[in-house]
Amino acid sequence: MLKNDLLIRAAKGQHVERTPVWVMRQAGRVLPEYRATRARAGSFIKLVKTPELACEVTLQPVDILGVDAAIIFSDILVIPEALGLPYTMDEGRGPHFEKTIRSETDLNSLSVDRVVDHLNYVTDAIRLTKEELNDRVPLIGFAGAPWTIFCYMVEGKGSKEFSLARRMLKEQPEMAHRLLSVITDATIVYLQAQIEAGANLVQVFDSWAGVLSRELYQTFCIPYLKKITESVNTVPVTLFSKGAWFSIEDLASLPCDTIGLDWQVHPTLAREWAPNKTLQGNLDPAVLYGSYDEIRHSTQEMLKAFGAQRHIANLGHGVYPDMDPGKLKCFIETVQEYQYK
Amino acid sequence: MLKNDLLIRAAKGQHVERTPVWVMRQAGRVLPEYRATRARAGSFIKLVKTPELACEVTLQPVDILGVDAAIIFSDILVIPEALGLPYTMDEGRGPHFEKTIRSETDLNSLSVDRVVDHLNYVTDAIRLTKEELNDRVPLIGFAGAPWTIFCYMVEGKGSKEFSLARRMLKEQPEMAHRLLSVITDATIVYLQAQIEAGANLVQVFDSWAGVLSRELYQTFCIPYLKKITESVNTVPVTLFSKGAWFSIEDLASLPCDTIGLDWQVHPTLAREWAPNKTLQGNLDPAVLYGSYDEIRHSTQEMLKAFGAQRHIANLGHGVYPDMDPGKLKCFIETVQEYQYK
Numbered sequence: 001m002l003k004n005d006l007l008i009r010a011a012k013g014q015h016v017e018r019t020p021v022w023v024m025r026q027a028g029r030v031l032p033e034y035r036a037t038r039a040r041a042g043s044f045i046k047l048v049k050t051p052e053l054a055c056e057v058t059l060q061p062v063d064i065l066g067v068d069a070a071i072i073f074s075d076i077l078v079i080p081e082a083l084g085l086p087y088t089m090d091e092g093r094g095p096h097f098e099k100t101i102r103s104e105t106d107l108n109s110l111s112v113d114r115v116v117d118h119l120n121y122v123t124d125a126i127r128l129t130k131e132e133l134n135d136r137v138p139l140i141g142f143a144g145a146p147w148t149i150f151c152y153m154v155e156g157k158g159s160k161e162f163s164l165a166r167r168m169l170k171e172q173p174e175m176a177h178r179l180l181s182v183i184t185d186a187t188i189v190y191l192q193a194q195i196e197a198g199a200n201l202v203q204v205f206d207s208w209a210g211v212l213s214r215e216l217y218q219t220f221c222i223p224y225l226k227k228i229t230e231s232v233n234t235v236p237v238t239l240f241s242k243g244a245w246f247s248i249e250d251l252a253s254l255p256c257d258t259i260g261l262d263w264q265v266h267p268t269l270a271r272e273w274a275p276n277k278t279l280q281g282n283l284d285p286a287v288l289y290g291s292y293d294e295i296r297h298s299t300q301e302m303l304k305a306f307g308a309q310r311h312i313a314n315l316g317h318g319v320y321p322d323m324d325p326g327k328l329k330c331f332i333e334t335v336q337e338y339q340y341k
Numbered sequence: 342m343l344k345n346d347l348l349i350r351a352a353k354g355q356h357v358e359r360t361p362v363w364v365m366r367q368a369g370r371v372l373p374e375y376r377a378t379r380a381r382a383g384s385f386i387k388l389v390k391t392p393e394l395a396c397e398v399t400l401q402p403v404d405i406l407g408v409d410a411a412i413i414f415s416d417i418l419v420i421p422e423a424l425g426l427p428y429t430m431d432e433g434r435g436p437h438f439e440k441t442i443r444s445e446t447d448l449n450s451l452s453v454d455r456v457v458d459h460l461n462y463v464t465d466a467i468r469l470t471k472e473e474l475n476d477r478v479p480l481i482g483f484a485g486a487p488w489t490i491f492c493y494m495v496e497g498k499g500s501k502e503f504s505l506a507r508r509m510l511k512e513q514p515e516m517a518h519r520l521l522s523v524i525t526d527a528t529i530v531y532l533q534a535q536i537e538a539g540a541n542l543v544q545v546f547d548s549w550a551g552v553l554s555r556e557l558y559q560t561f562c563i564p565y566l567k568k569i570t571e572s573v574n575t576v577p578v579t580l581f582s583k584g585a586w587f588s589i590e591d592l593a594s595l596p597c598d599t600i601g602l603d604w605q606v607h608p609t610l611a612r613e614w615a616p617n618k619t620l621q622g623n624l625d626p627a628v629l630y631g632s633y634d635e636i637r638h639s640t641q642e643m644l645k646a647f648g649a650q651r652h653i654a655n656l657g658h659g660v661y662p663d664m665d666p667g668k669l670k671c672f673i674e675t676v677q678e679y680q681y682k
Contacts (some may be wrong), residue, residue: 160501163627163661170630210551210584213604213625213657243551245586246605263554264587284554286504289511316554320504 076144141199210243263316417485482540551584604657
């Protein structure tokens with residue numbers, strides 16, 4: 001039994017005494033304690049792949065910042081790697097894949113069979129973390145959404161436009177659907193393995209949703225997110241499609257529990273678009289560059305706009321590396337101390 | 342007198358016999374003829390700064406693609422350069438500024454006085470182009486919006502998040518306003534000089550609008566766009582804030598004539614948000630990766646959704662370098678041949 005189950009109750013739409021709060025990228029980036037562990041690991045990927053160290057950085061924000069949930073320290077790109085595309089993470093330049101998927105031959109080289117075995121280091125990290133957490137707060141598992149993973153597998157690196165990936169949707173739609181299916185199958189077994197290892201809630205990140213039109217999103221994203229949310233149904237599921245305000249109504253039709261929001265979507269509009277879902281977010285991360293007073297004020301305004309129930313407080317995107325942990329803590333405490341009138 | 346003044350009439354909300362069409366980045370990128378001229382110039386910046394060559398590539402899409410308007414070949418970053426921040430354009434890595442604006446001292450080093458002199462090469466290119474065009478179609482002038490220029494001047498290069506720029510809005514709001522004012526003043530004299538040289542319509546590109554919240558957009562963007570649209574009032578003005586669907590209602594309150602739309606905003610929604618403006622856009626550029634049939638179909642659907650009046654057809658963003666000019670031409674011809682029922 002979780003001692004603090006606010007996140008889970010909020011996700012399920014059950015009554016909460018106060019709004020739960022956690023922060024995307026809370027593990028990693030902003031804490032000096034994280035940087036120390038990462039330095040010991042030697043590299044980002046080494047840190048991801050070493051369960052003891054991944055567990056250590058997962059716990060740091062719970063101990064230091066007092067968030068209402070831990071999120072397992074990992075990376076969305078472990079799925080392409082487990083499917084057969086290894087990658088490197090270059091400081092300041094992002095991920096790089098030597099091999100990409102551009103042809104049927106490339107596609108046929110992928111194998112879903114050994115995904116879970118390949119990702120034992122993640123489930124090991126989850127089991128370790130669950131032990132260490134000792135049910136203080138829930139542990140969140142996660143994966144990238146099929147479209148976002150597809151972007152990296154086709155493009156081979158980050159991009160502003162992901163035009164190669166979008167090109168494939170238009171030029172080779174059948175192959176695109178096949179690749180998305182493979183990713184979806186891998187994602188489902190991966191999320192199920194995370195849940196079996198102890199994850200209390202899972203979040204699916206569609207980081208590059210915003211480069212698509214609503215029409216393409218309906219064709220190439222929604223069906224796969226539907227399959228994931230239908231298959232992964234033993235814990236609450238959160239869908240976060242960054243930049244895809246136009247998809248919120250479509251996401252609201254899926255059997256997910258929570259919809260994540262970036263800071264461009266006003267809470268009132270999101271409530272209109274997704275009246276039956278819990279909403280998560282969405283303070284502009286840049287607010288944390290402001291004064292303590294401003295952080296408190298903006299956070300309170302956000303809480304008022306969402307209301308006391310069916311809301312999980314968070315930033316609208318990951319915290320930035322150059323932010324002051326003290327200010328992040330101010331955001332968290334403001335949520336935890338807020339009294340709704 | 343312009344022989345084809347469809348663009349101007351559509352922008353002013355006057356009756357047109359058919360929808361005018363042009364394409365963002367039509368000059369540059371996609372045509373082999375452009376690549377040949379660029380190779381002769383030696384570099385992108387050299388091409389921008391050589392009026393004869395800038396004129397040549399400006400005319401190419403008029404002659405080859407048959408668009409209803411030319412847009413002067415230039416770059417939004419000529420403004421920071423004219424203010425005192427030179428830049429280089431690295432192949433595949435985008436712009437890079439040696440000097441950035443981070444302090445009052447940096448800010449005080451900027452001077453608006455000589456902006457127009459510095460940018461003689463642009464006004465020369467406009468004059469040359471107007472001669473060569475011989476009033477076949479209108480010539481569009483342009484500039485970056487103050488916020489987008491601010492992003493580059495603070496960050497010194499492209500970025501996914503522009504967190505340094507957003508940080509300044511929060512940490513040094515007065516300095517941010519001062520810098521935005523300087524950029525705005527420079528932009529106004531620059532656009533006026535373009536009009537004096539012959540530009541028949543001007544467009545202001547806010548390429549990085551999408552990283553802001555509506556609140557920050559209202560505080561740090563709208564007032565400066567207001568000043569520009571109030572000061573530049575002898576030709577129609579188009580405002581295009583990419584990714585900033587949340588700003589359309591605010592933009593519609595300004596004295597501009599046309600609002601540009603990216604492909605995420607459905608025409609019906611945009612008509613609701615900006616009922617009194619001409620709308621420009623917004624085919625998903627990725628459609629041009631599809632078959633000729635699909636391009637025709639999607640273009641016709643878009644035209645139907647906007648309706649026959651107060652619309653300027655365009656893509657929702659610039660054409661991508663790897664697109665087939667034949668397919669771009671198919672888009673243009675589909676617009677020009679379309680019969681509204």
